[in-house]
Amino acid sequence: MNQDDLKALVGKKAVDWISDGMTIGLGTGSTVRYMVEALAEKIKKEHLTITGVVTSKETANLATSLGIPLKSVDEIDYIDLTIDGADEISSDFQGIKGGGAALLFEKIVAKNSKKNLWIVDQSKLTKDLGNFPLPVEVIPYGSEKIFERFEAQNFAPTFRTVEDGTKVKTDSENYIIDLHLKKIDDPFKLAKYLKQQIGVVEHGLFLDTVNTIIVGYPDGPKIFEAR
Numbered sequence: 001m002n003q004d005d006l007k008a009l010v011g012k013k014a015v016d017w018i019s020d021g022m023t024i025g026l027g028t029g030s031t032v033r034y035m036v037e038a039l040a041e042k043i044k045k046e047h048l049t050i051t052g053v054v055t056s057k058e059t060a061n062l063a064t065s066l067g068i069p070l071k072s073v074d075e076i077d078y079i080d081l082t083i084d085g086a087d088e089i090s091s092d093f094q095g096i097k098g099g100g101a102a103l104l105f106e107k108i109v110a111k112n113s114k115k116n117l118w119i120v121d122q123s124k125l126t127k128d129l130g131n132f133p134l135p136v137e138v139i140p141y142g143s144e145k146i147f148e149r150f151e152a153q154n155f156a157p158t159f160r161t162v163e164d165g166t167k168v169k170t171d172s173e174n175y176i177i178d179l180h181l182k183k184i185d186d187p188f189k190l191a192k193y194l195k196q197q198i199g200v201v202e203h204g205l206f207l208d209t210v211n212t213i214i215v216g217y218p219d220g221p222k223i224f225e226a227r
């Protein structure tokens, strides 16, 4: 089984957590894509009434194309369950997200959810966070100054770019600066520092957020309860 097979495995498994009448947060990424496709099938087969709340234009386009009814987070009271991917999950269930540049909406949706379920292949599990570059979403104005500040902190920042070198723009028209930290000793301290920087919109540290994780292994999915 390759990594994509493992993503498909957990994506399909995740819809077992969804039942009639629920409002579901729909994450972003290649693993979530499998879940959204499986959800559309389940809705049709079991005649379910489900409302989706998306975390990106990418997922909105996919869900709409599959006929899943959507609402904005501002139109609903709360989200029953959000299912999302992750880039790294530490042994104490903290996470890095934002590899797909959707961290801002992902965090807003996660924070308005009663329960958060992450679906990952086994490669996403690590002892400590930081091997995956930590995404930080910044407004374009003043972003060079923030970049210099991150350099001075030895955060090894890089602007995320597309192939031709232009800076990636998020759904909210912001930039992403990736911090190549290798190992984050104190994610809570770093999160606090980042939130204090003027011009930083959000960062990819998702701390004390996830409740349940489905991990894809070649011999099947395994479920971990975080808290």
Ligand SMILES: O=C(CO)[C@H](O)[C@H](O)COP(=O)(O)O
Pocket: 027, 028, 029, 030, 031, 032, 084, 085, 086, 087, 096, 097, 098, 099, 100, 101, 102, 103, 106
């Ligand atoms: O945080 C994310 C997007 O911003 C994704 O959930 C994360 O990057 C995992 O993606 P994939 O399932 O494609 O590996």
